[in-house]
Amino acid sequence: MPKPVIAIFDVGKTNKKLFLIDENYQIVYERSARFVETVDEDGEPCENLESLRSSVYDSLHQVLQLKEFDVKAINFSTYGASFVYLDENGEPLTPLYNYLKEYPEELKQAFYAKYGGEEKISLETASPILGSLNSGMQLYRLKHEKPEIFQKVKWALHLPQYLSYLISGKAVADITSIGCHTQLWDFGKNQYHNWVSAEKITEKFGEFTPADSSLNTNFEGSSVKVGVGLHDSSAALIPYLANFNTPFVLISTGTWCISLNPFNQQPLTAGELKQDCLCYMHYKGKAVKASRIFAGYEHEVQLKRIAEHFDRAAYLFKHLKFNPSMILKLANKIPENQQEQQGFSASSAFPDRDLNLFQTAEEAYHQLIFDLIKQQIYSLKLILNAGVRRIFVDGGFGKNAIYMHLLATSIPDIEVYASSVSQATAIGTALAINDAWNENPAPTDMIQLKYYSAIQRSLDF
Structure with missing residues (x-):
């Protein structure tokens, strides 16, 4: 009898790992990969999104062929503060920008002047002012610096939810990503911050989905439960x-x-x-x-x-x-x-x-x-x-x-x-x-x- 397992993709900045974990939470299979970084249009280093996408598909295809395991579910965790912007066909529109990329001072000042100041936004969103590490600011930048690309964005997904989307085909938003130093979430009101609605960004996040839920999916003929991904x-x-x-x-x-x-x-x-x-x-x-x-x-x-x-x-x-x-x-x-x-x-x-x-x-x-x-x-x-x-x-x-x-x-x-x-x-x-x-x-x-x-x-x- 094949051993029931869950496949977990654990994607760090350096190492990308795939684990199979059995019902007793023993790791029964592990493989890792490292990719050479690419650069964005400004020559800044960034994740190679195509390599990551191919690796997810290829490694999952391989473990599904292993006769000794029965993959019941798949879930994902990745580093935070990183968005993938998809068009209506699910294709990425931009590189996966590095969260350490310098944020334009003029745009930053314009944003905080418009929405009540750094201290107010910071307090309401429980986020220190961190530039591109506030991933919501990356979206704001895309809208104001590259409006023609922003118009084509059907979904803006944090990296864990993008990997989930690759398998499930469903665009979702998850609280562990949205709620972590993004400046997107109003902790007092327990909803997206009002600037997110004012900028008409909310609709691009996908359906808000509990982090402990899963989606029934068919992948390469196998019926699996797919998690929404976690920070x-x-x-x-x-x-x-x-x-x-x-x-x-x-x-x-x-x-x-x-x-x-x-x-x-x-x-x-x-x-x-x-x-x-x-x-x-x-x-x-x-x-x-x-x-x-x-x-x-x-x-x-x-x-x-x-x-x-x-x-x-x-x-x-x-x-x-x-x-x-x-x-x-x-x-x-x-x-x-x-x-x-x-x-x-x-x-x-x-x-x-x-x-x-x-x-x-x-x-x-x-x-x-x-x-x-x-x-x-x-x-x-x-x-x-x-x-x-x-x-x-x-x-x-x-x-x-x-x-x-x-x-x-x-x-x-x-x-x-x-x-x-x-x-x-x-x-x-x-x-x-x-x-x-x-x-x-x-x-x-x-x-x-x-x-x-x-x-x-x-x-x-």
């Missing part, structure tokens, strides 16, 4: 929402360290927005209050500086054990270590530290993590609310013993866990439509946890 950050949160009812915050660590609180529905304040807070939207349509810092990047830059100064290989630091006596020593050496951070800082204090202060590379590295933790705690407290009893840390810093011990000591009233879910984004994307393809309930043991207890000592930071 990857929202998908990665789903395994935690499925496994834990007690309020928690997930700190997702990588280049950015993003603190996600699905249990805080308080509207963002102007002050929070200025400190890089925003709202994501989880797949059930609730706001997820989030804050972020560039700490993973900072860590890599400063680790290299320490390694060069002490003539050590950078990889050796990844396995350093936590040394509590060194933290106490640093508290005496650097008085500010004993004080709580008073103001928000976009980077840690470490870049300005003189490395000659430290006797060893190990001592310098402990101070680096100490400084990053102070920054992390400030960022975390921006979205923390009463009732949160657990912090889960996934990604790179979850494997860093020094980081985890210092984090636990910084918030002794909250349980701190390093957590890991193998391929959390893909697993979450499958869980979103579990009932459509799986006769079993979602398993409750898919997240591996390691508890870190606070170290009792007098140092307060």
